[in-house]
Amino acid sequence: MTGRGPFSHKQRSTRWIMWQAVVALLPIGIVGIVFFAHQALMVIGISVGAAWAADLLGRRLNRQKTDITDASPIVTGLLLAYMLPPDVPWFVPFVGALYAILIGKQLFGGLGNNPFNPVLVGRVLLQWSYPDWLNLTRYPMAIDAVSSATPLHASTGATQAGLVDLSLGLHGGTIGETSALIILLCGLYLVLRRVIDWQAPFLCLLAVFTAALLLPAPEKFAGHAPYLVRNPLYHVLSGGAMLAAFFLITDPVTTPLTATGQNIFAVGVGIITVLIRFYGIYPEGVAYAVLIMNGLTPLINQVFRPKPLGYAGGNSPP
Amino acid sequence: MRHLIDFIFLAILVDIASGCPSWSRQAFRGRLGLVGLYIIASLALWMTARWLLIPWQFDQMTSQTYIFIVLGMMGVAGLAGVHRLCADSEAEHSPLLLGAGVLTLLGIPLLDHAGRLPLLDYLLPVAGTGLGWLAISYVMSILKEELHAEGVPRLMHGRCGLILVAGIFYWALMGFFNVGFI
Numbered sequence: 067m068t069g070r071g072p073f074s075h076k077q078r079s080t081r082w083i084m085w086q087a088v089v090a091l092l093p094i095g096i097v098g099i100v101f102f103a104h105q106a107l108m109v110i111g112i113s114v115g116a117a118w119a120a121d122l123l124g125r126r127l128n129r130q131k132t133d134i135t136d137a138s139p140i141v142t143g144l145l146l147a148y149m150l151p152p153d154v155p156w157f158v159p160f161v162g163a164l165y166a167i168l169i170g171k172q173l174f175g176g177l178g179n180n181p182f183n184p185v186l187v188g189r190v191l192l193q194w195s196y197p198d199w200l201n202l203t204r205y206p207m208a209i210d211a212v213s214s215a216t217p218l219h220a221s222t223g224a225t226q227a228g229l230v231d232l233s234l235g236l237h238g239g240t241i242g243e244t245s246a247l248i249i250l251l252c253g254l255y256l257v258l259r260r261v262i263d264w265q266a267p268f269l270c271l272l273a274v275f276t277a278a279l280l281l282p283a284p285e286k287f288a289g290h291a292p293y294l295v296r297n298p299l300y301h302v303l304s305g306g307a308m309l310a311a312f313f314l315i316t317d318p319v320t321t322p323l324t325a326t327g328q329n330i331f332a333v334g335v336g337i338i339t340v341l342i343r344f345y346g347i348y349p350e351g352v353a354y355a356v357l358i359m360n361g362l363t364p365l366i367n368q369v370f371r372p373k374p375l376g377y378a379g380g381n382s383p384p
Numbered sequence: 385m386r387h388l389i390d391f392i393f394l395a396i397l398v399d400i401a402s403g404c405p406s407w408s409r410q411a412f413r414g415r416l417g418l419v420g421l422y423i424i425a426s427l428a429l430w431m432t433a434r435w436l437l438i439p440w441q442f443d444q445m446t447s448q449t450y451i452f453i454v455l456g457m458m459g460v461a462g463l464a465g466v467h468r469l470c471a472d473s474e475a476e477h478s479p480l481l482l483g484a485g486v487l488t489l490l491g492i493p494l495l496d497h498a499g500r501l502p503l504l505d506y507l508l509p510v511a512g513t514g515l516g517w518l519a520i521s522y523v524m525s526i527l528k529e530e531l532h533a534e535g536v537p538r539l540m541h542g543r544c545g546l547i548l549v550a551g552i553f554y555w556a557l558m559g560f561f562n563v564g565f566i
Contacts (some may be wrong), residue, residue, distance in 0.1 A: 128537065173548065175536040181527060182552050190555050342560055354559030361553045364526040 078261075080177070083318075084137035086261045090252040091144045091313065097248050098241035102152035106241045109159045110147040116163035117143030124172025138177050142166050145185040145313060148242020149306060149353070150192075154199045158192060165191040182360045183320045186353045193353075239304075246303040253312030265325065266332040267311040273336025274307050275299065284344045306352040307339060314352075320360045327363075327370040334359045387493045388509060389561050392517045393554045398485040399521055400546045407525045415521060419514035422487045425450075425457045426494060426510040433499025447492055454487045490517060524550060 098106045121139035125132055146162050166188025174180045193200050242249075256262045278298035301307065315321060315328075315335050322328050335355045342351020429450050437449075462480050490513050497506055524546065530536075531545040540548070 169548070170552075173537075174531075174540060174545075175533075179533060179535045181530050181549060182556075187552055190552075190559065193559075194555065338560065346560065348559060351559060354556050357552065357556035358560060361523060361527065361549075361556060364530050365523055368526060 080138075081136065083261055084141055086256065086259055087141045087313070088137050088144070090255050090261075091141065091148070091242075093252055094148060094242045094245070094248055094309075095144060097245050098148065098152070101244060102241060105152040106147075108156065109150055109152055109154060109241060110144065112156055113147035113150070113159035113163050114140055114143030116160045117146070117167050120164050120167035121172070124168055125176065128172060128176055130176055136177075139167060142171070142185050142188075145242075145309075146188050148309060149185070149189050149240055151200070152241050154196075158196055158199050161195065162188040162192040164188075178319055180319060181363070182357055183314055183317055185314065186357050186360075189353050190357060240306070243306045243309050246308045249308040249312060253308070256312065256316070262312070262316040263325070263328075266315055266321075266328045269329050270311040270315055270332035270336045271302050271307060273333040274302050274340055277337045277340035278302075278344075281340060281344055301340060301343065305339075305343070305350045307336075310335065310339075310352040310356055314356050315359075320363060322363050322366040322370065323372050324367075324370045327366040330366055330370070331359050331363065334362070388513045389516070389554075389557055391489050391493050392513060392520060393550060395486040395489045395517050396520055396524060396550050397547070398482060398489065399524065400543050400550060402482040407522055415518055418483050418486060419518055421457055421461060421483065422490055422514045423507070423510055425454050425487055426491055426498070427507070428453050428457070429491065429495070429498045430503060430506050431499075435499075438499050447495055450491050450495055450498075451488050454484055454491060458484045458487070486517065490514065520553070523553070527553075 095106075095110050098110070117139040121136070121142075122132060122134070143163055143166075146166055147159055150159055150162070166184040169191070170182060170184030170187030171177065171180045253262075253267060257264045257267075275298040278301040279296065283295040311332075315332050322331050335352070338355035338358055339350075339352045342348055342354060348354075432449065432453065458480055461483070494506070494510060494513070527549050528546055531540050531549070536545070539545070
Protein backbone atom coordinates (compact mmCIF):
# COMPACT_ATOMS: atom_id res chain seq x y z
CA MET A 67 0.00 0.00 0.00
CA THR A 68 1.61 3.21 -1.13
CA GLY A 69 -0.96 6.01 -0.90
CA ARG A 70 -2.50 7.87 2.03
CA GLY A 71 -5.58 6.65 3.78
CA PRO A 72 -8.49 6.21 3.94
CA PHE A 73 -8.50 3.39 1.39
CA SER A 74 -11.20 1.71 -0.63
CA HIS A 75 -10.83 -1.86 -1.86
CA LYS A 76 -11.03 -2.40 -5.62
CA GLN A 77 -11.27 -6.19 -5.36
CA ARG A 78 -8.00 -6.43 -7.27
CA SER A 79 -5.07 -8.14 -5.72
CA THR A 80 -1.46 -7.81 -6.82
CA ARG A 81 -1.71 -11.42 -7.96
CA TRP A 82 -4.68 -10.62 -10.22
CA ILE A 83 -2.86 -7.62 -11.72
CA MET A 84 0.25 -9.69 -12.41
CA TRP A 85 -1.71 -12.47 -14.09
CA GLN A 86 -3.50 -9.90 -16.24
CA ALA A 87 -0.07 -8.60 -17.28
CA VAL A 88 0.95 -12.15 -18.21
CA VAL A 89 -2.21 -12.57 -20.29
CA ALA A 90 -1.47 -9.30 -22.06
CA LEU A 91 2.17 -10.20 -22.67
CA LEU A 92 1.62 -13.69 -24.08
CA PRO A 93 0.37 -12.64 -27.56
CA ILE A 94 3.51 -10.53 -27.99
CA GLY A 95 5.62 -13.59 -27.24
CA ILE A 96 3.61 -15.72 -29.67
CA VAL A 97 4.20 -13.17 -32.43
CA GLY A 98 7.91 -13.17 -31.52
CA ILE A 99 8.00 -16.96 -31.82
CA VAL A 100 6.22 -16.78 -35.20
CA PHE A 101 8.83 -14.30 -36.43
CA PHE A 102 11.95 -15.74 -34.85
CA ALA A 103 11.02 -19.43 -34.50
CA HIS A 104 12.61 -21.73 -31.91
CA GLN A 105 15.33 -19.24 -30.97
CA ALA A 106 12.76 -16.85 -29.54
CA LEU A 107 11.04 -19.71 -27.73
CA MET A 108 14.34 -20.71 -26.14
CA VAL A 109 15.13 -17.18 -24.96
CA ILE A 110 11.64 -16.70 -23.53
CA GLY A 111 11.67 -20.09 -21.81
CA ILE A 112 15.08 -19.62 -20.22
CA SER A 113 14.33 -16.08 -19.13
CA VAL A 114 10.99 -16.96 -17.52
CA GLY A 115 12.32 -20.15 -15.93
CA ALA A 116 15.40 -18.46 -14.51
CA ALA A 117 13.36 -15.50 -13.23
CA TRP A 118 10.90 -17.80 -11.52
CA ALA A 119 13.63 -19.91 -9.91
CA ALA A 120 15.61 -16.83 -8.86
CA ASP A 121 12.50 -15.37 -7.27
CA LEU A 122 11.98 -18.54 -5.22
CA LEU A 123 15.62 -18.43 -4.16
CA GLY A 124 15.42 -14.73 -3.32
CA ARG A 125 12.29 -15.23 -1.23
CA ARG A 126 13.99 -18.01 0.67
CA LEU A 127 17.07 -15.85 1.30
CA ASN A 128 14.81 -13.00 2.44
CA ARG A 129 12.89 -15.43 4.65
CA GLN A 130 9.66 -14.58 2.89
CA LYS A 131 6.73 -16.89 2.28
CA THR A 132 7.21 -19.01 -0.85
CA ASP A 133 4.46 -18.41 -3.39
CA ILE A 134 4.76 -20.42 -6.59
CA THR A 135 1.59 -18.82 -8.01
CA ASP A 136 3.04 -15.30 -7.89
CA ALA A 137 3.20 -14.14 -11.51
CA SER A 138 5.53 -11.18 -10.98
CA PRO A 139 8.71 -13.12 -11.89
CA ILE A 140 6.94 -14.43 -14.99
CA VAL A 141 6.18 -10.85 -16.03
CA THR A 142 9.81 -9.92 -15.38
CA GLY A 143 11.08 -12.91 -17.37
CA LEU A 144 8.76 -12.25 -20.30
CA LEU A 145 9.59 -8.55 -20.52
CA LEU A 146 13.32 -9.22 -20.27
CA ALA A 147 13.13 -11.81 -23.05
CA TYR A 148 11.14 -9.43 -25.24
CA MET A 149 13.94 -6.87 -24.98
CA LEU A 150 16.62 -9.33 -26.15
CA PRO A 151 17.63 -10.29 -29.69
CA PRO A 152 16.49 -13.85 -30.47
CA ASP A 153 19.91 -15.19 -31.38
CA VAL A 154 21.68 -14.59 -28.08
CA PRO A 155 23.27 -17.64 -26.44
CA TRP A 156 21.35 -19.39 -23.68
CA PHE A 157 23.33 -17.87 -20.84
CA VAL A 158 22.42 -14.29 -21.74
CA PRO A 159 18.70 -14.52 -20.78
CA PHE A 160 19.68 -16.76 -17.85
CA VAL A 161 22.16 -14.28 -16.40
CA GLY A 162 19.86 -11.37 -17.24
CA ALA A 163 16.99 -12.95 -15.29
CA LEU A 164 19.30 -13.50 -12.30
CA TYR A 165 20.43 -9.88 -12.49
CA ALA A 166 16.83 -8.67 -12.73
CA ILE A 167 15.39 -10.73 -9.89
CA LEU A 168 18.28 -11.03 -7.46
CA ILE A 169 19.92 -7.62 -7.87
CA GLY A 170 17.01 -5.56 -9.18
CA LYS A 171 14.30 -6.92 -6.91
CA GLN A 172 15.10 -9.36 -4.11
CA LEU A 173 18.17 -7.52 -2.85
CA PHE A 174 15.85 -4.62 -2.04
CA GLY A 175 13.43 -6.89 -0.19
CA GLY A 176 11.26 -8.21 -3.02
CA LEU A 177 8.12 -7.03 -4.77
CA GLY A 178 7.11 -3.53 -3.75
CA ASN A 179 10.48 -2.36 -2.45
CA ASN A 180 12.63 -2.11 -5.57
CA PRO A 181 13.40 1.51 -6.55
CA PHE A 182 14.33 0.57 -10.12
CA ASN A 183 12.43 -1.56 -12.59
CA PRO A 184 14.02 -5.05 -12.28
CA VAL A 185 13.55 -5.84 -15.97
CA LEU A 186 15.60 -2.82 -16.94
CA VAL A 187 18.23 -3.44 -14.28
CA GLY A 188 18.69 -6.86 -15.87
CA ARG A 189 18.68 -5.44 -19.39
CA VAL A 190 21.19 -2.67 -18.65
CA LEU A 191 23.52 -4.97 -16.70
CA LEU A 192 23.40 -7.37 -19.66
CA GLN A 193 24.26 -4.48 -21.96
CA TRP A 194 27.39 -3.87 -19.89
CA SER A 195 28.20 -7.55 -19.46
CA TYR A 196 27.68 -8.81 -23.01
CA PRO A 197 27.69 -5.77 -25.29
CA ASP A 198 28.65 -7.82 -28.33
CA TRP A 199 25.61 -10.05 -28.00
CA LEU A 200 23.25 -7.24 -27.12
CA ASN A 201 24.45 -4.95 -29.90
CA LEU A 202 23.80 -7.41 -32.68
CA THR A 203 22.59 -5.54 -35.67
CA ARG A 204 21.20 -8.39 -37.74
CA TYR A 205 18.60 -10.61 -36.30
CA PRO A 206 17.56 -13.86 -37.95
CA MET A 207 13.93 -13.91 -38.86
CA ALA A 208 11.69 -16.66 -40.07
CA ILE A 209 10.58 -14.51 -42.94
CA ASP A 210 13.61 -14.22 -45.22
CA ALA A 211 12.37 -11.20 -47.08
CA VAL A 212 12.35 -9.00 -44.02
CA SER A 213 15.64 -10.01 -42.43
CA SER A 214 17.42 -6.76 -41.59
CA ALA A 215 18.90 -4.62 -38.86
CA THR A 216 16.46 -2.79 -36.63
CA PRO A 217 15.52 0.47 -38.35
CA LEU A 218 16.91 2.50 -35.46
CA HIS A 219 20.45 1.17 -36.10
CA ALA A 220 21.07 4.11 -38.34
CA SER A 221 24.80 3.74 -38.68
CA THR A 222 25.04 0.02 -39.20
CA GLY A 223 23.27 -0.74 -42.41
CA ALA A 224 19.69 -0.40 -41.32
CA THR A 225 17.13 -0.38 -44.05
CA GLN A 226 13.95 1.60 -44.05
CA ALA A 227 10.79 -0.20 -43.14
CA GLY A 228 7.40 1.20 -44.07
CA LEU A 229 4.97 2.25 -41.38
CA VAL A 230 2.80 -0.78 -42.16
CA ASP A 231 5.82 -3.06 -41.76
CA LEU A 232 6.65 -1.37 -38.46
CA SER A 233 3.11 -1.86 -37.24
CA LEU A 234 3.00 -5.51 -38.20
CA GLY A 235 6.54 -6.29 -37.09
CA LEU A 236 7.96 -7.08 -40.52
CA HIS A 237 11.41 -5.71 -39.76
CA GLY A 238 14.44 -6.50 -37.63
CA GLY A 239 14.40 -6.03 -33.90
CA THR A 240 14.22 -7.77 -30.55
CA ILE A 241 11.78 -10.56 -29.79
CA GLY A 242 8.95 -8.47 -28.40
CA GLU A 243 9.49 -5.01 -29.80
CA THR A 244 8.91 -5.56 -33.49
CA SER A 245 5.14 -5.46 -33.89
CA ALA A 246 3.77 -2.13 -32.69
CA LEU A 247 0.23 -3.17 -33.51
CA ILE A 248 0.21 -6.26 -31.31
CA ILE A 249 1.80 -4.31 -28.44
CA LEU A 250 -0.87 -1.63 -28.83
CA LEU A 251 -3.65 -4.22 -28.76
CA CYS A 252 -2.18 -5.94 -25.69
CA GLY A 253 -1.75 -2.56 -23.97
CA LEU A 254 -5.35 -1.66 -24.76
CA TYR A 255 -6.41 -4.92 -23.16
CA LEU A 256 -4.76 -3.78 -19.91
CA VAL A 257 -6.43 -0.36 -20.22
CA LEU A 258 -9.85 -1.91 -20.81
CA ARG A 259 -9.37 -4.27 -17.86
CA ARG A 260 -8.43 -1.18 -15.83
CA VAL A 261 -5.09 -2.67 -14.85
CA ILE A 262 -3.37 0.49 -16.12
CA ASP A 263 -4.53 4.03 -16.91
CA TRP A 264 -4.37 5.25 -20.49
CA GLN A 265 -2.87 8.64 -19.70
CA ALA A 266 0.73 7.63 -18.97
CA PRO A 267 1.25 5.47 -22.11
CA PHE A 268 -0.47 8.10 -24.24
CA LEU A 269 1.66 10.93 -22.86
CA CYS A 270 4.85 8.91 -23.19
CA LEU A 271 4.19 8.18 -26.87
CA LEU A 272 3.06 11.77 -27.43
CA ALA A 273 6.33 12.98 -25.88
CA VAL A 274 8.32 10.68 -28.19
CA PHE A 275 6.34 11.99 -31.17
CA THR A 276 6.73 15.65 -30.22
CA ALA A 277 10.41 15.43 -29.32
CA ALA A 278 11.21 13.54 -32.54
CA LEU A 279 9.34 16.21 -34.48
CA LEU A 280 10.86 19.25 -32.81
CA LEU A 281 14.44 18.33 -31.92
CA PRO A 282 17.12 19.17 -34.50
CA ALA A 283 18.12 16.13 -36.51
CA PRO A 284 21.52 14.74 -35.54
CA GLU A 285 24.33 14.28 -38.02
CA LYS A 286 24.40 10.52 -37.53
CA PHE A 287 21.07 10.18 -39.34
CA ALA A 288 22.10 12.25 -42.32
CA GLY A 289 24.04 9.74 -44.37
CA HIS A 290 22.70 6.47 -43.04
CA ALA A 291 19.08 6.82 -42.17
CA PRO A 292 17.44 9.99 -43.46
CA TYR A 293 14.08 8.34 -42.90
CA LEU A 294 14.55 8.90 -39.15
CA VAL A 295 14.61 12.69 -39.64
CA ARG A 296 11.31 14.56 -39.18
CA ASN A 297 9.49 11.26 -39.07
CA PRO A 298 8.06 11.16 -35.54
CA LEU A 299 5.65 8.31 -36.17
CA TYR A 300 8.63 6.17 -37.08
CA HIS A 301 10.14 6.79 -33.65
CA VAL A 302 6.88 5.91 -31.95
CA LEU A 303 6.43 2.64 -33.82
CA SER A 304 10.03 1.39 -33.84
CA GLY A 305 12.30 0.28 -31.02
CA GLY A 306 11.05 -0.26 -27.49
CA ALA A 307 8.87 2.85 -27.11
CA MET A 308 5.55 1.03 -27.38
CA LEU A 309 6.56 -1.82 -25.09
CA ALA A 310 7.88 0.63 -22.49
CA ALA A 311 4.81 2.86 -22.72
CA PHE A 312 2.37 0.07 -21.89
CA PHE A 313 4.40 -2.36 -19.81
CA LEU A 314 7.34 -0.57 -18.15
CA ILE A 315 6.24 2.93 -17.22
CA THR A 316 2.99 1.56 -15.80
CA ASP A 317 4.78 -0.48 -13.14
CA PRO A 318 3.10 0.65 -9.91
CA VAL A 319 6.18 0.03 -7.75
CA THR A 320 8.78 2.14 -9.51
CA THR A 321 6.63 5.02 -10.78
CA PRO A 322 5.21 8.04 -8.91
CA LEU A 323 2.19 7.74 -6.66
CA THR A 324 0.01 10.52 -8.05
CA ALA A 325 -1.52 10.84 -11.51
CA THR A 326 0.33 14.13 -12.06
CA GLY A 327 3.60 12.51 -11.04
CA GLN A 328 2.98 9.56 -13.35
CA ASN A 329 2.28 11.89 -16.25
CA ILE A 330 5.51 13.80 -15.62
CA PHE A 331 7.34 10.48 -15.41
CA ALA A 332 5.85 9.39 -18.75
CA VAL A 333 6.74 12.63 -20.52
CA GLY A 334 10.27 12.46 -19.08
CA VAL A 335 10.73 8.93 -20.39
CA GLY A 336 9.54 9.96 -23.85
CA ILE A 337 11.85 12.98 -24.10
CA ILE A 338 14.94 11.22 -22.73
CA THR A 339 14.35 8.28 -25.09
CA VAL A 340 14.44 10.56 -28.12
CA LEU A 341 17.45 12.49 -26.77
CA ILE A 342 19.41 9.23 -26.52
CA ARG A 343 18.23 8.04 -29.93
CA PHE A 344 19.14 11.35 -31.54
CA TYR A 345 22.34 12.34 -29.81
CA GLY A 346 23.64 9.20 -28.11
CA ILE A 347 25.71 6.41 -29.51
CA TYR A 348 23.02 3.85 -28.75
CA PRO A 349 20.25 3.49 -31.29
CA GLU A 350 17.71 2.88 -28.54
CA GLY A 351 17.46 4.61 -25.17
CA VAL A 352 14.17 3.63 -23.63
CA ALA A 353 15.71 1.35 -20.97
CA TYR A 354 18.04 4.09 -19.77
CA ALA A 355 15.26 6.66 -19.92
CA VAL A 356 12.99 4.61 -17.65
CA LEU A 357 15.83 3.90 -15.20
CA ILE A 358 16.74 7.58 -14.98
CA MET A 359 13.12 8.48 -14.28
CA ASN A 360 12.92 5.60 -11.74
CA GLY A 361 15.78 7.29 -9.91
CA LEU A 362 13.86 10.57 -9.93
CA THR A 363 10.58 8.98 -8.76
CA PRO A 364 11.10 9.71 -5.02
CA LEU A 365 11.85 13.32 -5.93
CA ILE A 366 8.64 13.53 -8.00
CA ASN A 367 6.75 11.97 -5.08
CA GLN A 368 8.11 14.64 -2.77
CA VAL A 369 6.97 17.44 -5.06
CA PHE A 370 3.59 15.94 -5.93
CA ARG A 371 2.52 14.39 -2.66
CA PRO A 372 -0.72 12.40 -2.55
CA LYS A 373 -3.37 14.42 -0.78
CA PRO A 374 -5.35 12.76 2.02
CA LEU A 375 -9.08 12.44 1.41
CA GLY A 376 -10.82 15.62 2.55
CA TYR A 377 -7.66 17.71 2.47
CA ALA A 378 -8.77 21.23 1.59
CA GLY A 379 -5.48 22.80 0.53
CA GLY A 380 -3.37 25.52 2.04
CA ASN A 381 -0.11 24.22 3.42
CA SER A 382 1.40 21.13 1.84
CA PRO A 383 -0.11 17.92 3.25
CA PRO A 384 1.79 16.35 6.12
CA MET B 385 35.28 16.55 -20.62
CA ARG B 386 33.84 13.16 -21.33
CA HIS B 387 34.67 11.61 -17.96
CA LEU B 388 33.01 14.26 -15.83
CA ILE B 389 30.05 12.04 -14.99
CA ASP B 390 32.46 9.33 -13.81
CA PHE B 391 34.07 11.73 -11.41
CA ILE B 392 30.74 13.05 -10.24
CA PHE B 393 29.87 9.50 -9.21
CA LEU B 394 33.25 9.00 -7.57
CA ALA B 395 32.45 12.13 -5.58
CA ILE B 396 29.05 10.61 -4.79
CA LEU B 397 30.88 7.55 -3.43
CA VAL B 398 32.86 9.88 -1.16
CA ASP B 399 29.49 11.29 -0.14
CA ILE B 400 28.17 7.81 0.62
CA ALA B 401 31.30 6.94 2.58
CA SER B 402 30.65 9.99 4.74
CA GLY B 403 27.10 8.86 5.51
CA CYS B 404 25.19 10.67 2.75
CA PRO B 405 23.41 13.04 5.12
CA SER B 406 19.80 13.96 4.60
CA TRP B 407 19.26 17.36 3.12
CA SER B 408 18.43 19.85 5.79
CA ARG B 409 18.69 23.52 4.96
CA GLN B 410 22.09 23.54 6.65
CA ALA B 411 23.30 20.59 4.61
CA PHE B 412 22.14 22.31 1.44
CA ARG B 413 24.04 25.46 2.35
CA GLY B 414 27.10 23.37 3.11
CA ARG B 415 26.98 21.57 -0.23
CA LEU B 416 26.33 24.76 -2.11
CA GLY B 417 29.38 26.14 -0.30
CA LEU B 418 31.39 23.13 -1.49
CA VAL B 419 30.37 23.80 -5.08
CA GLY B 420 31.39 27.42 -4.61
CA LEU B 421 34.76 26.34 -3.25
CA TYR B 422 35.16 23.93 -6.15
CA ILE B 423 34.53 26.69 -8.68
CA ILE B 424 36.98 29.00 -6.87
CA ALA B 425 39.60 26.21 -6.76
CA SER B 426 39.12 25.57 -10.48
CA LEU B 427 39.47 29.26 -11.17
CA ALA B 428 42.69 29.32 -9.12
CA LEU B 429 43.91 26.35 -11.15
CA TRP B 430 43.07 28.09 -14.43
CA MET B 431 44.88 31.24 -13.35
CA THR B 432 47.90 29.28 -12.12
CA ALA B 433 48.14 27.43 -15.41
CA ARG B 434 47.42 30.42 -17.60
CA TRP B 435 49.68 32.93 -15.98
CA LEU B 436 52.39 30.83 -14.35
CA LEU B 437 52.85 27.37 -15.77
CA ILE B 438 52.17 27.92 -19.48
CA PRO B 439 54.39 31.03 -19.70
CA TRP B 440 57.10 28.98 -17.97
CA GLN B 441 56.57 26.32 -20.65
CA PHE B 442 55.38 23.59 -18.34
CA ASP B 443 53.33 21.57 -20.81
CA GLN B 444 51.50 19.35 -18.43
CA MET B 445 49.47 20.39 -15.46
CA THR B 446 49.79 17.69 -12.84
CA SER B 447 47.03 16.44 -10.64
CA GLN B 448 49.24 17.11 -7.63
CA THR B 449 49.11 20.81 -8.41
CA TYR B 450 45.37 20.73 -8.33
CA ILE B 451 45.26 18.67 -5.15
CA PHE B 452 47.57 21.15 -3.44
CA ILE B 453 45.34 23.99 -4.58
CA VAL B 454 42.26 22.16 -3.25
CA LEU B 455 43.89 21.38 0.06
CA GLY B 456 45.05 24.98 0.29
CA MET B 457 41.52 26.18 -0.37
CA MET B 458 40.13 23.80 2.24
CA GLY B 459 42.77 24.97 4.70
CA VAL B 460 41.72 28.57 4.14
CA ALA B 461 38.08 27.55 4.41
CA GLY B 462 38.81 25.64 7.61
CA LEU B 463 40.63 28.57 9.14
CA ALA B 464 37.75 30.82 8.17
CA GLY B 465 35.27 28.44 9.78
CA VAL B 466 33.45 27.84 6.50
CA HIS B 467 33.52 24.11 7.10
CA ARG B 468 30.88 24.53 9.79
CA LEU B 469 28.46 25.14 6.96
CA CYS B 470 29.05 21.58 5.86
CA ALA B 471 28.43 20.14 9.31
CA ASP B 472 25.57 17.73 9.62
CA SER B 473 24.58 15.62 12.56
CA GLU B 474 24.47 12.46 10.41
CA ALA B 475 27.87 12.95 8.82
CA GLU B 476 30.32 10.51 10.33
CA HIS B 477 33.49 11.99 8.90
CA SER B 478 34.96 15.43 8.93
CA PRO B 479 33.09 17.71 6.55
CA LEU B 480 36.46 19.16 5.65
CA LEU B 481 37.68 15.75 4.55
CA LEU B 482 34.50 15.16 2.58
CA GLY B 483 34.94 18.52 0.93
CA ALA B 484 38.56 17.88 -0.01
CA GLY B 485 37.65 14.47 -1.46
CA VAL B 486 34.74 15.79 -3.47
CA LEU B 487 36.58 18.83 -4.76
CA THR B 488 39.64 16.86 -5.76
CA LEU B 489 37.65 14.26 -7.65
CA LEU B 490 35.49 16.80 -9.42
CA GLY B 491 38.46 18.85 -10.55
CA ILE B 492 40.81 16.20 -11.89
CA PRO B 493 39.15 15.62 -15.29
CA LEU B 494 39.41 19.33 -16.02
CA LEU B 495 43.13 19.47 -15.35
CA ASP B 496 44.29 19.15 -18.93
CA HIS B 497 42.14 22.05 -19.97
CA ALA B 498 43.16 24.49 -17.28
CA GLY B 499 44.79 27.54 -18.76
CA ARG B 500 44.42 26.28 -22.31
CA LEU B 501 40.73 26.97 -22.81
CA PRO B 502 39.26 30.46 -22.66
CA LEU B 503 37.99 31.17 -19.16
CA LEU B 504 34.29 30.91 -20.04
CA ASP B 505 34.73 27.63 -21.94
CA TYR B 506 36.54 26.26 -18.91
CA LEU B 507 34.15 27.54 -16.28
CA LEU B 508 30.97 26.28 -17.96
CA PRO B 509 31.80 22.55 -17.55
CA VAL B 510 33.21 23.34 -14.10
CA ALA B 511 29.90 24.83 -13.03
CA GLY B 512 28.01 22.00 -14.77
CA THR B 513 30.02 19.41 -12.89
CA GLY B 514 29.52 21.12 -9.55
CA LEU B 515 25.80 21.54 -10.05
CA GLY B 516 25.54 17.98 -11.42
CA TRP B 517 27.12 16.68 -8.24
CA LEU B 518 24.77 18.81 -6.16
CA ALA B 519 21.72 17.50 -8.04
CA ILE B 520 22.73 13.83 -7.96
CA SER B 521 23.75 14.11 -4.33
CA TYR B 522 20.27 15.46 -3.56
CA VAL B 523 18.57 12.66 -5.49
CA MET B 524 20.73 10.11 -3.65
CA SER B 525 19.76 11.53 -0.28
CA ILE B 526 16.08 11.07 -1.20
CA LEU B 527 16.69 7.55 -2.50
CA LYS B 528 18.39 6.82 0.79
CA GLU B 529 15.10 7.41 2.58
CA GLU B 530 13.41 4.91 0.25
CA LEU B 531 15.87 2.28 1.39
CA HIS B 532 14.61 2.64 4.94
CA ALA B 533 11.11 1.54 3.99
CA GLU B 534 9.58 -1.42 5.76
CA GLY B 535 10.49 -4.68 4.06
CA VAL B 536 13.88 -3.60 2.77
CA PRO B 537 16.57 -5.83 4.32
CA ARG B 538 18.75 -4.16 6.95
CA LEU B 539 21.76 -4.89 4.77
CA MET B 540 20.45 -2.33 2.30
CA HIS B 541 19.75 0.43 4.82
CA GLY B 542 23.32 1.68 4.92
CA ARG B 543 26.15 2.20 2.52
CA CYS B 544 25.66 -1.13 0.77
CA GLY B 545 22.21 -0.15 -0.49
CA LEU B 546 23.35 3.32 -1.43
CA ILE B 547 26.30 2.01 -3.42
CA LEU B 548 23.99 -0.37 -5.32
CA VAL B 549 21.48 2.38 -6.03
CA ALA B 550 24.27 4.75 -7.08
CA GLY B 551 25.66 2.05 -9.37
CA ILE B 552 22.34 1.50 -11.13
CA PHE B 553 21.76 5.25 -11.42
CA TYR B 554 25.27 5.64 -12.80
CA TRP B 555 24.66 2.98 -15.47
CA ALA B 556 21.42 4.66 -16.44
CA LEU B 557 23.09 8.05 -16.78
CA MET B 558 25.96 6.50 -18.69
CA GLY B 559 23.44 5.32 -21.24
CA PHE B 560 22.40 8.92 -21.58
CA PHE B 561 25.79 10.55 -21.64
CA ASN B 562 27.54 7.73 -23.52
CA VAL B 563 30.80 7.92 -21.68
CA GLY B 564 32.35 5.12 -19.74
CA PHE B 565 34.90 4.85 -16.99
CA ILE B 566 35.03 1.07 -17.11
